[in-house]
Amino acid sequence: MKKTLLFIISILACGTSYAISISDEKVEETLKRLDAEIEKREIYLTQQQNTIDSLKSSLSTDSTKNLSLLMDIGNEYVAFDNDSALFYYEKGYNLAKSLNIDSLATSFRLKRATYLPLAGFIDYATNEYDAIDSTQLNPALLTQYYEAGKQLYSYISSYFGNYPNTSSKWHTLSLNYQAKLIDRLDHSSLTYKLNIGEQYLDLGEISKAKATLEETLNSLNESSNEYARTAHALARIASIEKNDNEYIYYLALSTIADIKSATLEVVSMQELGAKLLELNDITRAHVYSSIALANAVRCKATMRMIQSSKAMPVIDQAHEIETQNWQRVKSFINIASIFLVLILIGMLIYLIFKNKHLSTVQNNLVIANNIKEVYISQFLNLCSTYMSNLSQFSDIVNRKISSGKVEDLYKITKSGKFIEEQSKDFYDIFDNAFLNIYPTFIENVNALLLPDKQIELKENEKLNTDLRILAFMKLGIEDSSRIAQMLNYSVNTIYAYRNKLKNRAIDRENFEENVMNIKSIS
Numbered sequence: 001m002k003k004t005l006l007f008i009i010s011i012l013a014c015g016t017s018y019a020i021s022i023s024d025e026k027v028e029e030t031l032k033r034l035d036a037e038i039e040k041r042e043i044y045l046t047q048q049q050n051t052i053d054s055l056k057s058s059l060s061t062d063s064t065k066n067l068s069l070l071m072d073i074g075n076e077y078v079a080f081d082n083d084s085a086l087f088y089y090e091k092g093y094n095l096a097k098s099l100n101i102d103s104l105a106t107s108f109r110l111k112r113a114t115y116l117p118l119a120g121f122i123d124y125a126t127n128e129y130d131a132i133d134s135t136q137l138n139p140a141l142l143t144q145y146y147e148a149g150k151q152l153y154s155y156i157s158s159y160f161g162n163y164p165n166t167s168s169k170w171h172t173l174s175l176n177y178q179a180k181l182i183d184r185l186d187h188s189s190l191t192y193k194l195n196i197g198e199q200y201l202d203l204g205e206i207s208k209a210k211a212t213l214e215e216t217l218n219s220l221n222e223s224s225n226e227y228a229r230t231a232h233a234l235a236r237i238a239s240i241e242k243n244d245n246e247y248i249y250y251l252a253l254s255t256i257a258d259i260k261s262a263t264l265e266v267v268s269m270q271e272l273g274a275k276l277l278e279l280n281d282i283t284r285a286h287v288y289s290s291i292a293l294a295n296a297v298r299c300k301a302t303m304r305m306i307q308s309s310k311a312m313p314v315i316d317q318a319h320e321i322e323t324q325n326w327q328r329v330k331s332f333i334n335i336a337s338i339f340l341v342l343i344l345i346g347m348l349i350y351l352i353f354k355n356k357h358l359s360t361v362q363n364n365l366v367i368a369n370n371i372k373e374v375y376i377s378q379f380l381n382l383c384s385t386y387m388s389n390l391s392q393f394s395d396i397v398n399r400k401i402s403s404g405k406v407e408d409l410y411k412i413t414k415s416g417k418f419i420e421e422q423s424k425d426f427y428d429i430f431d432n433a434f435l436n437i438y439p440t441f442i443e444n445v446n447a448l449l450l451p452d453k454q455i456e457l458k459e460n461e462k463l464n465t466d467l468r469i470l471a472f473m474k475l476g477i478e479d480s481s482r483i484a485q486m487l488n489y490s491v492n493t494i495y496a497y498r499n500k501l502k503n504r505a506i507d508r509e510n511f512e513e514n515v516m517n518i519k520s521i522s
Contacts, residue, residue, distance in 0.1 A: 048262035079265040110148040117155035149177030228257035264299035431462040453504035
């Protein structure tokens with residue numbers, strides 16, 4: 001009975017990680033966290049640059065003190081600017097040699113050898129590493145030697161990713177050095193647990209790997225490189241298990257850690273972009289893949305630039321899909337504009353019909369007829385403009401794609417200038433036409449608002465976003481999703497505007513109904 005109980009406990013211990021299920025909601029929540037961190041990435045990069053600049057400013061004429069500072073500066077540049085990291089490791093190595101401090105010179109040399117593959121110097125890196133006699137190293141340097149070997153050969157294996165036999169040879173060397181490193185690490189340390197977890201994974205012991213890595217992840221700081229590395233290893237496990245939710249979840253966690261630690265030499269974001277494109281999340285796939293490619297260039301890691309170039313098809317495909325979506329949006333705008341004209345014509349005809357027997361409002365009828373002509377003319381002009389612009393944009397897209405200038409097309413669409421210009425034209429025509437029909441609309445709306453909550457327009461501004469939303473509602477377009485499409489906002493933004501307007505109203509509950517009762521001509 002006791003043996004049976006112990007067996008069950010051991011099974012539960014090994015299988016605890018499998019009991020954790022990542023829901024769709026959890027994945028989406030984590031991706032939203034990632035999106036928020038992306039918005040702050042320049043802040044993290046600036047903080048990292050400030051840290052480096054502070055270390056540089058501490059350099060002095062004290063050569064011994066400078067050795068420590070040069071090592072710190074090089075370490076801070078790792079995964080941030082590879083060329084600079086190699087430069088400061090080289091500088092530290094030369095200084096240590098001139099001072100005959102062999103142990104520090106070896107430490108700098110190991111650091112330099114570790115990251116040379118990222119710059120594409122494979123032979124130089126291996127020659128540097130092989131030139132170090134490990135039998136002459138003290139215990140601390142021997143540990144660093146094995147750690148450098150594990151990382152160095154891992155980079156080289158990744159560099160030859162398209163050549164499985166060659167990659168496997170270097171990967172085996174990396175595993176051998178990792179095994180030697182593990183033997184020297186404190187078994188209670190998180191570094192040991194991370195490395196042993198990765199070793200289990202490479203040996204195919206998935207259950208042990210997952211349990212070890214999940215325990216390690218929960219003990220690490222989310223802003224650390226070790227957290228990113230652990231989360232990426234868990235993503236590899238999810239990929240093996242064909243669990244898309246866990247794969248995306250852990251890649252997102254890894255990417256968040258990379259962003260917060262100002263790490264630019266990464267693969268998690270690139271892999272995440274490719275997976276989301278596969279799952280048809282085009283917007284995020286485009287953003288993540290673009291940033292991953294920009295990071296590789298910014299880091300000056302030649303190896304990562306080559307690998308990140310594989311993301312170009314992802315970006316190209318995302319561009320093509322976004323272009324097609326924009327074409328559909330343009331078509332919808334044209335149809336919606338025509339539909340709006342028809343609605344307004346109907347309203348004007350109804351107004352004329354209702355007032356044709358009232359001699360007391362004869363003058364108003366004349367004014368209404370004039371308004372109708374101006375309004376129809378302006379909106380027909382808008383439709384014509386959109387159709388012409390759509391044709392021109394189609395020509396541009398066709399020319400750019402046929403000539404392979406997808407990057408030019410990307411710049412055009414990313415800048416948002418085209419959409420801004422079309423929106424401005426639409427707003428100008430709509431504002432003029434609407435105020436011709438409802439000349440006192442602004443005063444009437446303000447009469448429904450609290451004295452200290454009145455709408456105040458900027459200089460030369462005819463209507464603002466608040467008033468346009470109310471104008472569309474006044475014209476019978478009350479659905480927030482339709483208003484969002486007209487104004488090029490999200491539905492949530494429109495809901496927020498409407499709620500804020502209600503909160504400013506004297507009669508909050510009946511505010512929108514009161515707006516609908518505003519008359520066109522007083």
